[in-house]
Amino acid sequence: MESVLTLFALPQAELLQFEVRALRTPHVFRRCARCDQRRPFVSSERFRVNAHQRLLDVWLIYHCNSCGLSWNAEILERTPAHQVDSLQAYLENCSAQAWREAFEVNTLRSRGLQVEAAVPYEVRWRSEDLAQSALDPGLTIEIRLVDPVEVRLDRLLADELGFSRSQVSKLSKEGVLRAESRAKNPLRRAAFDRQKVFLHQELCQKMLKAAPSDSLLGLSLRRLVGS
Numbered sequence: 001m002e003s004v005l006t007l008f009a010l011p012q013a014e015l016l017q018f019e020v021r022a023l024r025t026p027h028v029f030r031r032c033a034r035c036d037q038r039r040p041f042v043s044s045e046r047f048r049v050n051a052h053q054r055l056l057d058v059w060l061i062y063h064c065n066s067c068g069l070s071w072n073a074e075i076l077e078r079t080p081a082h083q084v085d086s087l088q089a090y091l092e093n094c095s096a097q098a099w100r101e102a103f104e105v106n107t108l109r110s111r112g113l114q115v116e117a118a119v120p121y122e123v124r125w126r127s128e129d130l131a132q133s134a135l136d137p138g139l140t141i142e143i144r145l146v147d148p149v150e151v152r153l154d155r156l157l158a159d160e161l162g163f164s165r166s167q168v169s170k171l172s173k174e175g176v177l178r179a180e181s182r183a184k185n186p187l188r189r190a191a192f193d194r195q196k197v198f199l200h201q202e203l204c205q206k207m208l209k210a211a212p213s214d215s216l217l218g219l220s221l222r223r224l225v226g227s
């Protein structure tokens with residue numbers, strides 16, 4: 001049985017979530033027939049559905065960002081109606097469905113379209129209660145990509161924690177910041193959903209001085225460092 005003193009001496013663990021949400025869907029870059037120039041096309045969040053007997057064509061409608069000319073991006077071609085799971089969503093112009101289709105960046109690219117790589121996003125911080133034994137000691141940051149936003153991990157951490165990217169790299173080399181990944185150089189790669197980043201207590205101690213005391217980060221660090 002562990003004594004009370006040992007329990008107090010146990011390293012503490014805290015979890016913060018970075019919830020990353022896109023502010024808009026990716027643009028498709030193509031030549032606009034009316035502008036006679038290459039333009040960004042913006043999803044209208046509306047679909048067009050055509051039926052040929054029992055076969056359906058579905059498009060997501062985009063508009064030229066400059067002149068408003070519409071252009072339809074193919075989603076489904078001559079597909080038997082009974083195989084179309086999201087038919088109701090297409091018919092009702094469900095915006096969540098339109099959002100998902102516009103983020104099918106790899107599918108759109110496989111059709112020869114040029115799709116924007118990185119869209120503007122916002123990050124919300126959330127504090128999560130987890131069993132402390134489930135985490136490494138120190139502060140764990142879990143990244144939640146609500147939308148499939150492409151963002152380099154070092155940029156995300158630098159922006160949110162108030163470091164420069166070279167500082168983030170230095171902290172990683174010192175071993176006080178560690179990103180979960182199967183790949184080499186995870187900091188230089190795109191963050192993935194549910195990715196965890198571990199900040200050692202030593203680093204938390206240093207960060208506490210700079211973190212605003214009423215911020216979620218400040219509160220988490222204070223609980224962690226115990227001051």
Ligand SMILES: [Zn+2]
Nearest residue numbers: 032035064067
């Ligand atoms: Zn145009």
